[in-house]
Amino acid sequence: MTKFLFCFLFLCITNLYAQVGINTTSPNESSMLDVFSANKGLLLPRVPLVATTNFSPLLSHVAGMTIYNTATAGDVTPGSYYNNGTKWIRVGDASVKDNIYVNNGTLTGDRIVTQNTNRLYFQGPANGNEISFDLGASVNLKVGTLGTNTSSYLRVEAGTSNIDIFTFKGSYASLTCQGESLYIGTGTGTAKDVRLMTNGSTRLFVAPAGNIGIGNVNPKSILQVSGGDVNIDSIGSGIILKSPDSRCWRITVDNTGALVRTLITCP
Known part of the structure; x- marks a missing residue:
């Protein structure tokens, strides 16, 4: 009996330093434990976690510890978790739990989205927010x-x-x-024009040099009107001209259509 017990203990101790196979006689040489089954799985310990940063109900954080969490509490939900030594990490969901769909995040480098022939959509909420x-x-x-x-x-x-x-x-x-003035135009050193268009046609044209064309895109003066009349329909209003002596005159018409010159204070 003593010899049998000695042999049994010797075999057990020897196996502690070799590969252990369950349901297999040839465990993988790189593993300490090799479990084989064609129709059964491995059932992990089922424990209720409190939060990813809380080791409870275990005694401490242990790197490599793997469990199946059964609780919905804090920031944990039922599923498989492993411990990295300081917190619990959900198996298979590490990339999801740390991306912008669930939590806030910080880029550690440039990111590029290559669309190819596809469109990139940002779908807003149905209530009309931005x-x-x-x-x-x-x-x-x-x-x-x-x-x-x-x-x-x-x-x-x-x-x-x-x-x-x-x-x-x-x-x-x-x-x-x-809150501020509104500037519409081209930048300094950019010899490009500015156009206001309706129905596909240019109605107001500002040349790079500053000439303005209404109804044309090649104004020869500071203001050139083509293709229509200039209508001043306010009585008493007209065209103000400055004479060589720096006085200003308003040109209007009387009831007979005759031009009337009125000396005014220059604007």
């Missing part, structure tokens, strides 16, 4: 809707100032600025 992009230094870019699909807007905010581009479905569009 999607906001914080560009830093109190600057925000917002895209949103007003009402129930009746209008949309693009807003750029900088401090207490903002510029809006509104489109009102089936009605009109507008460009507005609040």
Whole structure:
């Protein structure tokens, strides 16, 4: 009996330093434990976690510890978790739990989205709120809707100032600025014109040198009007001209159509 017990203990101790196979006689040589089954799984210990940062109900955080959590508490939900030595991490969900769909995050480098022939959509909520992009230094870019699909807007905010581009479905569009002057034009050193168009045609043209054309795109003077009349329909209003002696005269007409010159204070 003593010899049998000695042999049994010897075999057990020997096996502690070799691979252990369950349901297999040839465990993988790189494993300490090799479990084989064609129709059964491995049932992990089932414990109720409290939070990813709380080791309870275990005694401490242990790197490599693996369990199946049964509780919904704090920031944990039922599923498999492993411990990295300082917190619990959900198995298979580490990338999801740390991305912008669930938690706030910080980029550690540049990221590029290659669309190829696909479109990139940002779907806003159904209640008509905007999607906001914080560009830093109190600057925000917002895209949103007003009402129930009746209008949309693009807003750029900088401090207490903002510029809006509104489109009102089936009605009109507008460009507005609040808090600051509104500049529309080309940059310094850019020899390009500025045009206002309707129905595909240029109605007002500002040349790079500053000449303005109404009804033409090649003004030869500071203001040139083509293709129509200039209508001044306010009585007493007219055209103001400055004489060589720096006096200003308003040119109007009387009831007979005769020109009337009136000396006025220069604007």
